[in-house]
Amino acid sequence: MIFKPAERNKPVELSGETIQGETWDSKDHRGSVVVVNSWASWCGPCDKEAPHLVETYQETKGDDVEFVGINFREYSVETGRAQSKAWGYKWPSVYDKSGSTAIDMQGKMSITPSTAVLDREGRIAVIILGAATKKTFVGAIEDIAAEED
Numbered sequence: 001m002i003f004k005p006a007e008r009n010k011p012v013e014l015s016g017e018t019i020q021g022e023t024w025d026s027k028d029h030r031g032s033v034v035v036v037n038s039w040a041s042w043c044g045p046c047d048k049e050a051p052h053l054v055e056t057y058q059e060t061k062g063d064d065v066e067f068v069g070i071n072f073r074e075y076s077v078e079t080g081r082a083q084s085k086a087w088g089y090k091w092p093s094v095y096d097k098s099g100s101t102a103i104d105m106q107g108k109m110s111i112t113p114s115t116a117v118l119d120r121e122g123r124i125a126v127i128i129l130g131a132a133t134k135k136t137f138v139g140a141i142e143d144i145a146a147e148e149d
Helices: 046-060 077-087 134-144
Strands: 013-017 023-025 035-037 064-070 093-096 116-118 124-130
Touching: 013 093, 035 046, 035 134, 046 064, 046 077, 046 134, 064 077, 077 093, 116 134, 124 134
Parallel strands: 035 064, 064 093
Antiparallel strands: 013 023, 035 116, 116 124
């Protein structure tokens, strides 16, 4: 689902401790297109999607495109960290044992996996529910990155 600029809500306020032991806050990444992916080790479709995300990251990362994960309702930080490493995720993931990030993401990421592409103002511009492919991810990222400021 793509939201035209006039249809977008206020900026997302996503923050928290990452599985890497650091703090991540969406406010610090305004000015960049941010890809937010909700995933978990127990999620079969996430496993299927993981190689597509890694390829997308390698193709699109740069000064104006960043990635962050939401390790959603994971058993433990250690499990999330191990799974992230096994899948080859090179980006931070906010640890969300309680499921509260669903509220932070304005209720739009209703299943796992889900992916949001935030515009440079931090607003949700694209929502992808369910596992997706590199083609879908790259297309969404390029469309939002091409928008005028």
